[in-house]
Amino acid sequence: MSILNSALFVVGVITITYFAIVNGAYLIFTVIAWRSLSSHLRGRTYSAVEEAFNSPFTPGITVILPAYNESAGIVESVYSLLALRYPSYEVVVVNDGSTDDTMERLTAAFDLVPAHRAIRTAIPTQTIQASYVSRRSPAVWVLDKRNGGKADALNAGVATAHHPYVCCLDADALIETDALLRVAAPILDDPENVVATGGIVRIANGSTIDHGRVTGVRLPSNPLAVLQVLEYFRAFLIGRVGWTRLNALLIISGAFGLFQRQAVEEVGGYATDTVGEDMELVVRLHRHFRAREEPYRIEFVADPVCWTEVPEDLGSLSRQRRRWHRGLGQTLWRHRDATFNPRYGAFGLLAMPYFVFLEFLGPVVETVGTALTIVAFAVGDLSGASFLTFLVLAFLVAILLSIAALALEEFNFRRHQRTRDVVSLVFYTLLENLGYRQINDLWRMLAFVDLARRKQGWGAQKRRGIGNLSAAEAPAHQPLTKSQ
Amino acid sequence: MGLLDIIALALSASSISMLGVLVVRRSHLARRAKRQREIEEGLKGIAMELLHAGAEPPPHLAEAERQALADLLGRYARAIRGPTHDRIVDYFEREGTVARELAVMADARAGWRRATAAFRLGDIGPVSVAPALAAALNDSDRDVRIAAARSLGRLRTPEATQDLLGAAVDRRVPPALIRWTLLQIGAPALPRLMPGLTSDSERLRAGAVQLIGLLGGPAEAAQIEDGLRDRSAMVRAQAARALSRIGGRRNLPALRQATWDRIPMVREAAADALGQLRDRESVALLAIRAGGDQFDVARACARAVAAIDPAQAAERAAASGSVHLLEAADLAEIA
Amino acid sequence: MSDGKPTILVADDEEDVRELVSYRLTRSGYEVIDAQDGEEAFRLASENVPDLMVLDVMMPRLDGYEVTRRVRAEESLRSVPVILLTARSQETDVSRGFEVGADDYLKKPFNPDELVARVRAVLGRR
Numbered sequence: 001m002s003i004l005n006s007a008l009f010v011v012g013v014i015t016i017t018y019f020a021i022v023n024g025a026y027l028i029f030t031v032i033a034w035r036s037l038s039s040h041l042r043g044r045t046y047s048a049v050e051e052a053f054n055s056p057f058t059p060g061i062t063v064i065l066p067a068y069n070e071s072a073g074i075v076e077s078v079y080s081l082l083a084l085r086y087p088s089y090e091v092v093v094v095n096d097g098s099t100d101d102t103m104e105r106l107t108a109a110f111d112l113v114p115a116h117r118a119i120r121t122a123i124p125t126q127t128i129q130a131s132y133v134s135r136r137s138p139a140v141w142v143l144d145k146r147n148g149g150k151a152d153a154l155n156a157g158v159a160t161a162h163h164p165y166v167c168c169l170d171a172d173a174l175i176e177t178d179a180l181l182r183v184a185a186p187i188l189d190d191p192e193n194v195v196a197t198g199g200i201v202r203i204a205n206g207s208t209i210d211h212g213r214v215t216g217v218r219l220p221s222n223p224l225a226v227l228q229v230l231e232y233f234r235a236f237l238i239g240r241v242g243w244t245r246l247n248a249l250l251i252i253s254g255a256f257g258l259f260q261r262q263a264v265e266e267v268g269g270y271a272t273d274t275v276g277e278d279m280e281l282v283v284r285l286h287r288h289f290r291a292r293e294e295p296y297r298i299e300f301v302a303d304p305v306c307w308t309e310v311p312e313d314l315g316s317l318s319r320q321r322r323r324w325h326r327g328l329g330q331t332l333w334r335h336r337d338a339t340f341n342p343r344y345g346a347f348g349l350l351a352m353p354y355f356v357f358l359e360f361l362g363p364v365v366e367t368v369g370t371a372l373t374i375v376a377f378a379v380g381d382l383s384g385a386s387f388l389t390f391l392v393l394a395f396l397v398a399i400l401l402s403i404a405a406l407a408l409e410e411f412n413f414r415r416h417q418r419t420r421d422v423v424s425l426v427f428y429t430l431l432e433n434l435g436y437r438q439i440n441d442l443w444r445m446l447a448f449v450d451l452a453r454r455k456q457g458w459g460a461q462k463r464r465g466i467g468n469l470s471a472a473e474a475p476a477h478q479p480l481t482k483s484q
Numbered sequence: 485m486g487l488l489d490i491i492a493l494a495l496s497a498s499s500i501s502m503l504g505v506l507v508v509r510r511s512h513l514a515r516r517a518k519r520q521r522e523i524e525e526g527l528k529g530i531a532m533e534l535l536h537a538g539a540e541p542p543p544h545l546a547e548a549e550r551q552a553l554a555d556l557l558g559r560y561a562r563a564i565r566g567p568t569h570d571r572i573v574d575y576f577e578r579e580g581t582v583a584r585e586l587a588v589m590a591d592a593r594a595g596w597r598r599a600t601a602a603f604r605l606g607d608i609g610p611v612s613v614a615p616a617l618a619a620a621l622n623d624s625d626r627d628v629r630i631a632a633a634r635s636l637g638r639l640r641t642p643e644a645t646q647d648l649l650g651a652a653v654d655r656r657v658p659p660a661l662i663r664w665t666l667l668q669i670g671a672p673a674l675p676r677l678m679p680g681l682t683s684d685s686e687r688l689r690a691g692a693v694q695l696i697g698l699l700g701g702p703a704e705a706a707q708i709e710d711g712l713r714d715r716s717a718m719v720r721a722q723a724a725r726a727l728s729r730i731g732g733r734r735n736l737p738a739l740r741q742a743t744w745d746r747i748p749m750v751r752e753a754a755a756d757a758l759g760q761l762r763d764r765e766s767v768a769l770l771a772i773r774a775g776g777d778q779f780d781v782a783r784a785c786a787r788a789v790a791a792i793d794p795a796q797a798a799e800r801a802a803a804s805g806s807v808h809l810l811e812a813a814d815l816a817e818i819a
Numbered sequence: 820m821s822d823g824k825p826t827i828l829v830a831d832d833e834e835d836v837r838e839l840v841s842y843r844l845t846r847s848g849y850e851v852i853d854a855q856d857g858e859e860a861f862r863l864a865s866e867n868v869p870d871l872m873v874l875d876v877m878m879p880r881l882d883g884y885e886v887t888r889r890v891r892a893e894e895s896l897r898s899v900p901v902i903l904l905t906a907r908s909q910e911t912d913v914s915r916g917f918e919v920g921a922d923d924y925l926k927k928p929f930n931p932d933e934l935v936a937r938v939r940a941v942l943g944r945r
Contacts, residue, residue, distance in 0.1 A: 039596065042596045043596070043599070043627050045600065045603070046596075046599045046600055046602070046603035046627060046630070046631040046634075047627075047630065048630055048631075048633075048634040048661050048664075050906075051634055051637065051661060051664050051665075052660070052661075052664070053906065054664070054906055055660060055661075055663070055664040055667070056667070056698070057660045057663045057664060058660065083879055083880075083882070085877060113818065114814075115811065115814035115815065115818065116807055116810035116811040116813075116814050117811055118779070118782075118783060118807045118808050118811050119807075120779050133814070133815065133818060135818055138815070138818060138819065177879070188658060188660050188661075189658045189660075190658070191660070211879065211880050213879065389488050389492075390488070392492060393488060393491060393492055393495065396492055396495040396496060396499070397495060399495075399499055400495055400498060400499045400502075403499050403502050403503060403506075404502065406506070407502055407505075407506050410506055410509075410510065411509070414510075414513075419510060419511070419514075422506070422510065426503060426506075528838065532838075532839075532842045536842065536843055536846060536931065537846075559835050560835055560839060562835075562928065563833070563835050563836045563839055563927065563928050563929070564839060564928050564929060564930065564931060565928045565929065565930050566930030566931070566932055566933065567930075567932060568930065568931045568932065569928075569930075
């Protein structure tokens with residue numbers, strides 16, 4: 001009995017510390033987010049975005065769209081990219097060895113003709129077999145290459161980019177018309193220091209889409225998708241704003257990020273041997289510049305929007321989360337020597353430990369903590385009872401944080417026009433914290449199994465094409481959102 | 485009741501009150517937006533007659549209506565120029581709005597209020613507000629400085645050139661915005677840009693060269709050519725780019741020389757300029773460089789060959805197999 | 820065209836600009852048809868051939884260049900003059916407009932008096 005007691009005590013202390021730190025961090029982030037978001041958005045009205053659009057001094061961007069078996073939506077995606085408001089950009093579709101008729105559809109829709117395109121050799125990629133340019137819009141290129149996965153496809157795009165900045169997207173992401181201009185705003189303001197920026201990802205399920213544009217924002221009818229709406233609010237509006245302030249933002253969503261091409265080349269491009277290549281690249285950029293003590297900025301921008309479809313069934317969602325968590329594990333392991341490394345400033349001392357202990361190990365602590373509470377209850381342990389009180393408190397704080405994120409969205413963006421959508425979101429904050437979160441923890445714990453099976457975690461892993469995952473899964477690495 | 489219970493109660497209470505605020509605010513905003521729209525619809529005819537024909541608005545407008553009319557005219561002002569725009573400016577001057585905004589820009593405690601005023605003055609202000617806007621380039625709040633620079637671009641007052649250049653050099657305002665502003669001011673800014681060519685700051689020299697290239701003409705080409713021998717690579721590259729627009733035959737020897745510059749960026753710009761200026765004598769050399777120089781330089785050389793003589797680009801591409809020439813020839817064929 | 824007023828089709832996705840243009844042209848004695856995007860503009864033009872089109876370059880669905888290109892390719896619309904409104908002042912944008920077959924262009928922010936003068940000139944030329 002005393003062994004159980006002391007076990008409960010130890011786990012209880014760990015869990016309480018964990019919840020205290022996580023909730024504390026998120027409360028701080030919420031406060032930071034409130035302050036900087038409202039001033040940023042107020043600034044929107046008098047910022048000079050239109051002027052940048054009309055200016056010949058706005059640097060060019062190469063938009064890279066990797067595609068693996070995207071026959072259904074690829075033409076629509078490229079059309080939506082052609083409607084972007086940006087003074088000087090090109091669209092490079094990288095067909096990553098699709099086995100369907102992606103290539104044929106593109107050829108027909110854009111009147112593609114073969115054209116040579118020079119390739120930089122700094123970052124090796126799978127062979128690019130052919131390149132094509134559109135006769136209808138000469139700013140559209142298609143690279144036809146052997147399958148090598150999303151990271152490899154992006155590297156190929158970077159290697160042939162004509163412009164000094166590259167915008168990396170998911171094949172099924174819909175970028176709002178002025179999003180490129182807005183996500184580039186930090187670069188226009190401070191071109192010498194800003195090396196990467198990322199926008200916000202919103203969930204398109206349930207909304208009406210017309211010609212590659214989201215026209216009516218509606219909540220999805222699928223409950224699982226609604227839960228993810230809340231999750232994404234919190235991940236984007238709260239965490240990333242805070243990390244940006246510390247210049248220690250570790251995640252720029254693979255669905256929508258803008259990078260200085262030279263910086264990407266200097267660090268060697270995307271890693272092809274991880275499933276979390278988007279986070280891994282950002283971490284590598286941090287290390288690169290911090291190690292050289294060169295000034296740099298990596299920023300999250302709250303108003304440029306990328307719409308994406310999220311999984312609506314438990315099977316794909318669990319696979320997606322398991323994969324994201326595995327990607328997180330791989331990146332953290334690869335860069336383990338940066339954790340607590342004082343050389344790396346806020347990135348090494350705060351962001352890396354935060355991701356290791358709170359994001360990566362969080363699901364274990366939460367699950368074990370919850371399980372032991374039940375055990376303690378079953379054996380009638382008193383300290384367990386006060387521990388339960390603590391869990392209830394943690395739950396209440398979590399709800400408060402969810403509602404704060406919702407309020408943040410409502411006060412600053414008001415994208416959901418229907419009041420009943422907002423009301424049901426409020427209801428879902430309960431469901432999210434009591435049920436969804438626990439299931440999510442279990443999915444993420446399965447990633448530990450994957451990581452353990454592959455010894456070092458990334459070494460032996462087989463390369464997969466982007467599309468080995470179902471289409472709904474394609475939005476690559478998203479935030480490890482869960483806060484607690 | 486223990487401490488924990490009190491905390492739990494407090495947490496629940498704050499969640500619920502936050503929700504309350506959310507709901508109340510939402511319905512309030514929706515109602516206000518609807519009312520606003522209705523008022524605005526009713527005022528559109530008045531606004532249109534005012535700006536297209538100078539018709540005075542009826543004198544008995546309620547305060548909410550005056551405000552809505554001001555918003556509407558402010559928005560319209562952004563889309564138009566010429567006499568129609570002047571009528572809007574006159575209206576706001578008569579109404580005292582310009583004076584009020586000037587006071588806000590000078591005195592308001594909150595930065596965003598000053599910034600909003602600075603921004604609005606660019607749309608509704610007469611040229612006479614330019615000195616006040618130029619002064620706002622020194623505001624402590626970055627947003628105010630940006631709004632002021634943008635507004636100076638809308639007002640197109642050449643007198644502000646010096647202040648704008650200063651703001652760009654010490655990074656009070658993003659240089660790209662300053663360059664846009666000066667471009668809006670246009671040729672009248674030229675005389676004030678010329679002294680920048682001999683400044684000690686390489687940034688200022690580069691910026692001046694770039695803008696003179698966009699605003700100037702052949703008369704300035706000789707002075708810009710000196711920039712090709714500047715000690716700063718940034719200035720040399722900008723000079724080559726500027727000459728691609730305002731340069732002529734006379735500048736070709738110096739540009740050919742610049743294709744051998746130590747810094748790739750300068751070589752690239754010089755190759756582009758030779759292409760733009762259609763320098764046939766350089767074709768052979770550029771074609772060779774397209775096969776051997778650093779990536780971006782080689783690409784620019786190939787692009788230049790194709791611009792000067794597409795047929796030769798195709799021929800030489802086939803002969804040399806240079807991928808840059810092949811790319812340039814393919815693109816020339818499509819265009 | 821029934822009452823002898825020339826019909827002008829105005830397409831711009833920005834409501835303010837569209838209203839300013841339409842109001843001014845109506846006031847100057849033209850019949851005006853409004854469209855909110857390029858696709859609607861092309862559809863309305865095909866249904867009811869206008870005497871002139873004023874098209875914004877940056878529009879959703881079909882941009883002004885593409886509408887112009889399609890207008891030039893369509894037998895019934897081929898000779899309808901097009902004036903483009905462009906926010907961008909880069910030379911390439913202007914030359915692209917002429918390449919696809921536009922008759923004239925106007926820079927935004929625009930001068931409504933100038934717009935009317937251009938409309939008169941272009942209509943007179945035909």
